[in-house]
Amino acid sequence: MGDPLTDERELKEAFDRYVVPEIEVLYRVARSITRNATDAEDLVQDTMLRAFRAIGRFDGRHPRAWLLTIMRNAQINRVRRKRPELMRDPDATMDRVASEDKDDASPEAQVLDRGYEAAIESALDALPAKFRTVVELVDVQALSYQEAADILGVPTGTIMSRLHRARTRIRKHLEQHGGYVNGRPA
Amino acid sequence: MIRRPWYRSKTSPASCREVGRVLQHYLDSEMDPEWAARVTEHLEACKDCGLEEETYREIKSSLARRQPSATDDAVARLREFGRSLTDD
Numbered sequence A: 001m002g003d004p005l006t007d008e009r010e011l012k013e014a015f016d017r018y019v020v021p022e023i024e025v026l027y028r029v030a031r032s033i034t035r036n037a038t039d040a041e042d043l044v045q046d047t048m049l050r051a052f053r054a055i056g057r058f059d060g061r062h063p064r065a066w067l068l069t070i071m072r073n074a075q076i077n078r079v080r081r082k083r084p085e086l087m088r089d090p091d092a093t094m095d096r097v098a099s100e101d102k103d104d105a106s107p108e109a110q111v112l113d114r115g116y117e118a119a120i121e122s123a124l125d126a127l128p129a130k131f132r133t134v135v136e137l138v139d140v141q142a143l144s145y146q147e148a149a150d151i152l153g154v155p156t157g158t159i160m161s162r163l164h165r166a167r168t169r170i171r172k173h174l175e176q177h178g179g180y181v182n183g184r185p186a
Numbered sequence B: 001m002i003r004r005p006w007y008r009s010k011t012s013p014a015s016c017r018e019v020g021r022v023l024q025h026y027l028d029s030e031m032d033p034e035w036a037a038r039v040t041e042h043l044e045a046c047k048d049c050g051l052e053e054e055t056y057r058e059i060k061s062s063l064a065r066r067q068p069s070a071t072d073d074a075v076a077r078l079r080e081f082g083r084s085l086t087d088d
C-alpha cells in the first residue's frame, strides 16, 4: 500500500480509465431498463458512486461487464426500496418496473414517427416488457448478447431466445397492423 | 459468438436450414467470421433467405435509429458528477 495521496491519485486514474469512457453506454442502458430519464440519471449516478468505492479492488478486466453488474445490483436495490413486494423475481421486477415507468414520447419524436418507423414503434410497444427490454439493449443500444446478459442477470441463451421471439413478434405485428408485406413496406 | 457444428466443413456452402437457424446471430455479428462468410455467400445466392435477411435487417436498423432524446445533456451532467467524485 502506498501513502494515501498516491492512492487517491491512483483511484482517480483508474476511475478515469475504466468508468468515465463507459458513462454514455451506462446512461443508454439505464434509459432502457428504467424507461425514464430522471430515474436513468439517478441510476447511473448510483452506479458511478458504487464503482468509485469499489475501483480499488477492480482488476481492470472487462470494465463494461463489471459496471453493468454494478448497475444491475444498484437497480435491484432501488426497486426493492420502491416496491418491496415485487422482489421475488428480480428479473421480472426490472421488466415490470420498466414497463410501468414509461416516458411520454417527445414532440420531436412524434413528428419523426411516420410510416415504417411508427409501425416499428407500435410493434415495440406491443411487446411484453421482458422481450422489449432485450430488444432495447441489443438493437437500440447495440449491446452484445453477453453485455445484455450481464445487466439482466440471465444466461446468454435466454437473451438469444427472447430476442428471437421478440423479432418474430415485431415482424408479425408489422404484417398484421402496419400493412407491411413480409414485414416490409409493400 | 457461435461456431459452425464440427461435422460441417468450414468451407462447404451453408444450407437454407442452417441459415435460418443462425440468421439472428448473423445480423447481430455474434458469429464466427468464417462461418458468417459462408452465410453471406448463401444470402447473396438464395432469394428466399436473402429476403428473410432483408426483412430482419430493416427492423434492426430501424430500431437502431431510435435513440432517446436529450441524451447529451444527461451524459454531460454525469461526467461532471464523475469529476466531483474524484476531485476532492
Ligand SMILES: [Zn+2]
Pocket (backbone or CB within 6 Å): B015, B016, B019, B042, B046, B047, B048, B049, B050
Ligand atoms: Zn436459402
